[in-house]
Amino acid sequence: LPQRKFVLTSPVRAIEELARNTYRLSIYAPEIARTCRPGNFINVLVPHCEEIYWRRPFSIHQKNSQEGTIDIFFVAVGRGTNALKDLQPGNFLDVIGPLGNRFDYPSTMKEAIAVAGGSGIAAFQFLLQDLKSWSGQKTLFYGSKSAQNFCCLEEFRELGAELHLSTEDGSKGEKGLVTDALESYLKTNDNNKGRELFVCGPTPMLKKVQEMTQQIGISAQVSVENKMACGFGACMGCPVTIAHPQPGGKKYWLACKDGPVFPINEILLDD
Ligand SMILES: Cc1cc2nc3c(=O)[nH]c(=O)nc-3n(C[C@H](O)[C@H](O)[C@H](O)COP(=O)(O)OP(=O)(O)OC[C@H]3O[C@@H](n4cnc5c(N)ncnc54)[C@H](O)[C@@H]3O)c2cc1C
Numbered sequence: 568l569p570q571r572k573f574v575l576t577s578p579v580r581a582i583e584e585l586a587r588n589t590y591r592l593s594i595y596a597p598e599i600a601r602t603c604r605p606g607n608f609i610n611v612l613v614p615h616c617e618e619i620y621w622r623r624p625f626s627i628h629q630k631n632s633q634e635g636t637i638d639i640f641f642v643a644v645g646r647g648t649n650a651l652k653d654l655q656p657g658n659f660l661d662v663i664g665p666l667g668n669r670f671d672y673p674s675t676m677k678e679a680i681a682v683a684g685g686s687g688i689a690a691f692q693f694l695l696q697d698l699k700s701w702s703g704q705k706t707l708f709y710g711s712k713s714a715q716n717f718c719c720l721e722e723f724r725e726l727g728a729e730l731h732l733s734t735e736d737g738s739k740g741e742k743g744l745v746t747d748a749l750e751s752y753l754k755t756n757d758n759n760k761g762r763e764l765f766v767c768g769p770t771p772m773l774k775k776v777q778e779m780t781q782q783i784g785i786s787a788q789v790s791v792e793n794k795m796a797c798g799f800g801a802c803m804g805c806p807v808t809i810a811h812p813q814p815g816g817k818k819y820w821l822a823c824k825d826g827p828v829f830p831i832n833e834i835l836l837d838d
Pocket residue numbers: 608623624625626627639640641642643644645646647648649686689690791792793794795827
């Protein structure tokens with residue numbers, strides 16, 4: 568059944584700077600907290616910015632059903648996110664959600680491996696929260712430029728995840744790209760049966776994971792971060808290209824409605 572979406576004016580409960588330029592914003596949105604699933608997102612109207620017409624999409628980072636709150640986690644990269652970072656508790660935010668599909672847990676899953684690059688980590692707190700009482704192995708590969716960009720590490724451990732950190736400058740964890748660490752893990756622990764990858768990050772990282780999963784033969788779901796407008800399938804503004812069975816053929820899905828979570832082997836990633 569399609570999920571019901573709510574249009575809410577939600578009070579901001581808290582905002583914290585987790586790392587340089589990286590924020591966690593908590594809002595009171597009980598209807599969304601009650602019904603959202605890992606992978607879903609909300610579409611946020613940037614307040615007091617009439618020149619920003621389109622809403623900005625953010626994954627649901629975590630929820631607290633008892634308190635009726637949901638959090639988003641974002642990096643301030645442009646006009647919208649820089650306006651959101653200045654919100655204060657008590658301000659109001661116009662949000663639509665929950666939107667999009669969710670991560671899928673195959674019944675054969677024995678190990679859930681989340682793979683995040685930079686702000687791609689946002690959705691995985693909720694995934695780990697959802698899997699907290701699940702008895703399988705939870706593993707998180709998390710890459711960033713430098714040690715000071717990492718967020719929520721203790722929280723991920725408390726949710727039962729085994730952490731594998733990578734930094735490009737070698738200041739924490741393994742030096743190199745997160746995909747290097749993932750590749751050696753998948754190749755050394757060569758029984759990949761029952762492993763499911765959940766992936767979010769910049770396009771070069773997604774391409775590398777796509778290549779690796781095809782070589783190794785392992786299933787992966789990717790959450791894409793396309794530009795969006797309406798967020799629910801009305802404007803056709805967020806196409807994702809998928810390979811069509813005919814040679815050289817293509818087909819289009821909508822990131823907001825058919826996604827944002829897709830099987831990694833079905834989508835064609837842009838250069
Ligand atoms: C389903 C979904 C979930 C998302 N979840 C999160 C999340 O949890 N946390 C988070 O930090 N971001 C997330 N994003 C990305 C987020 O929506 C953008 O960062 C945001 O819209 C930028 O708005 P802005 O006005 O600050 O930037 P703009 O002023 O619009 O753009 C500033 C710069 O950022 C680049 N940019 C804009 N949008 C994106 C994008 N989608 N991906 C990469 N670069 C972009 C632009 O090309 C430009 O260079 C998500 C995107 C989607 C589609």
